[in-house]
Amino acid sequence: MTVKSNGFEVVFGRPAKVLAEAPGRVNLIGEHTDYNGGYVLPTAIPQKTRVEIAPREDRLIQVATANVDGGALLSFRAGEEARRGLWLDYVQGITAVLRGRGASIPGFDARIESTVPLGSGLSSSASLLVALARALRSMLGLSIDDVEIARIAHAAEHDFVGAPVGTMDQMAASLADESTALFIDTRTLAFERIPLxxxxxxxxxxxxxxxxxxxxxxxxxxxxxxxxxxxxxxxxxxxxxxxxxxxxxxxxxxxxxxxxxxxxxxxxxxxxxxxxxxxxxxxxxxxxxxxxxxxxxxxxxxxxxxxxxxxxxxxxxxxxxxxxxxxxxxxxxxxxxxxxxxxxxxxxxxxxxxxxxxxxxxxxxxxxxxxxx
Known part of the structure; x- marks a missing residue:
């Protein structure tokens, strides 16, 4: 899928201020070990999720995606996150977790587009979560590193969305690249990149x-x-x-x-x-x-x-x-x-x-x- 550079402006009538991306991942080996405190060995794939974002002057958060619901625009207010059983819950999960960690979240407009196939076991959800967390880190000037980005993304998916996943997907989306395997101890989140x-x-x-x-x-x-x-x-x-x-x-x-x-x-x-x-x-x-x-x-x-x-x-x-x-x-x-x-x-x-x-x-x-x- 080709990402259109003017997609945000078409939807919101103004240019985006921040662009962030995160890859999907393929796990080479180590399945269902992450939520058991074990070891995993993923690597990044070329497919990515792209998030374009711009702040608003109110508390309204509007999000559009080209991948589901025909590009429908969904919204909620910062501080009023509530699970709906929709893809928007992933966005709400990130803002809720960041607020819970002391960040002041303003309103913003966001457009999401992804080439990571949904439901294929390649971490489309983690790719979205990490890309959005990266975009907000940049927009708000947050002092959080890539491991913390993964922790925030995991908390959003596990605690807010309600998917009982381990930490591998978010760690891979935040830290992996296509030339190495990311060897992760999911108990400590220690990691090492090993050349493929x-x-x-x-x-x-x-x-x-x-x-x-x-x-x-x-x-x-x-x-x-x-x-x-x-x-x-x-x-x-x-x-x-x-x-x-x-x-x-x-x-x-x-x-x-x-x-x-x-x-x-x-x-x-x-x-x-x-x-x-x-x-x-x-x-x-x-x-x-x-x-x-x-x-x-x-x-x-x-x-x-x-x-x-x-x-x-x-x-x-x-x-x-x-x-x-x-x-x-x-x-x-x-x-x-x-x-x-x-x-x-x-x-x-x-x-x-x-x-x-x-x-x-x-x-x-x-x-x-x-x-x-």
């Missing part, structure tokens, strides 16, 4: 099956993880050491499905650490094996994949130039990510999309399929 391998490129394919973080299934998985941690006597599943020989029998003794949920999180944390080691060593075969193992765990133990996504993963894995492939994002639809031999992502993407389309009613879209910069 020059010998490979990423392929991201959207299944066309949309998901929602605020859906009941996602909330159920989070509750199950909390129950499993309590049963194992630890604060979070992050605290279970996968290398201890005694842990597998303890996990296996949990009632179903808590045993499977715990096993996924514990082994997924271990896979993230192994993936970081593989990246540092340039071991693409090992990294691909970890992708494949992660998908099996998400499919069988965490049960967040769906047949359409499984079909895409298997189709990608069948290609000789693919090291590994997996569901990325929260699941119940969304996209897959594959690690592909450099120079082959475009051809692999075409083959995967064509094979997927042979099933009536299915249409996949290649979202990322060129060389990693």
């Amino acid at each position: 391998p020059a010998e490979a490129e990423l392929l991201v394919v959207d299944s066309g099956v949309a998901h929602q973080h605020a859906s009941g299934d996602y909330k159920t998985r989070r509750a199950e993880c909390k129950q499993a941690a309590a049963a194992l006597g630890v604060p979070e599943l992050r605290d279970v050491d996968a290398t201890r020989a005694s842990i597998e029998p303890r996990i296996a003794s949990l009632p179903a499905p808590l045993d499977r949920r715990a096993r996924h999180v514990v082994t997924e944390n271990a896979r993230v650490l192994a993936a970081v080691a593989a990246l540092r060593a340039g071991d693409l075969a090992r990294l691909g094996e970890l992708f494949d193992a992660s998908h099996r765990s998400m499919r069988d133990d965490f049960e967040v994949s769906v047949p359409a996504v499984d079909e895409l993963v298997e189709s990608a894995r069948a290609q000789p130039d693919v090291f590994g492939a997996r569901l990325t994002g929260g699941g119940f639809g969304g996209a897959i990510v594959a690690l592909v031999k450099r120079g082959r992502a475009a051809s692999v993407g075409r083959a995967v999309v064509e094979a997927y389309a042979r099933t009536p009613g299915r249409r996949a879209t290649v979202l990322v399929g060129g060389p990693v910069p």
Whole structure:
């Protein structure tokens, strides 16, 4: 989608004062570990959310978006935020959190346009939240760093919107770039940028099956993880050491499905650490094996994949130039990510999309399929 430079002026009849952007993200590995205090490994994608903004002299906040509701203009008053169950809640969430942290929020006009696909597991919501927080930081001269931007965005989505997400998406939208993987300890928010391998490129394919973080299934998985941690006597599943020989029998003794949920999180944390080691060593075969193992765990133990996504993963894995492939994002639809031999992502993407389309009613879209910069 082309972002029109005059979009704000068309809507509001005056130029914008501030422009801010934030990328979507694809998670290479480390799914459903972030709200368990664990490790994640996302990277930024080329698609971004753009926010244009200008202050007003009253308390009215007006927001337009080109992506939903036909560009409808919605509004609320600063200090009177109330959840409505609409996309506007993400805007209200940011202003409410900033006010709660002592910022004086005036009225403003804002226009949002995004190329991050909605419901694809690529963090369109975090991209919006971070872009808006950046715009307000600039407009108001707020002294907050990029980690704090991520914290504010997470509080807006988790506490105001009511989506039980972890911190990975907001950290990635605020800190990730396209040339490195962002290794994050979600408990401490410590992070490290690790260069992506020059010998490979990423392929991201959207299944066309949309998901929602605020859906009941996602909330159920989070509750199950909390129950499993309590049963194992630890604060979070992050605290279970996968290398201890005694842990597998303890996990296996949990009632179903808590045993499977715990096993996924514990082994997924271990896979993230192994993936970081593989990246540092340039071991693409090992990294691909970890992708494949992660998908099996998400499919069988965490049960967040769906047949359409499984079909895409298997189709990608069948290609000789693919090291590994997996569901990325929260699941119940969304996209897959594959690690592909450099120079082959475009051809692999075409083959995967064509094979997927042979099933009536299915249409996949290649979202990322060129060389990693």
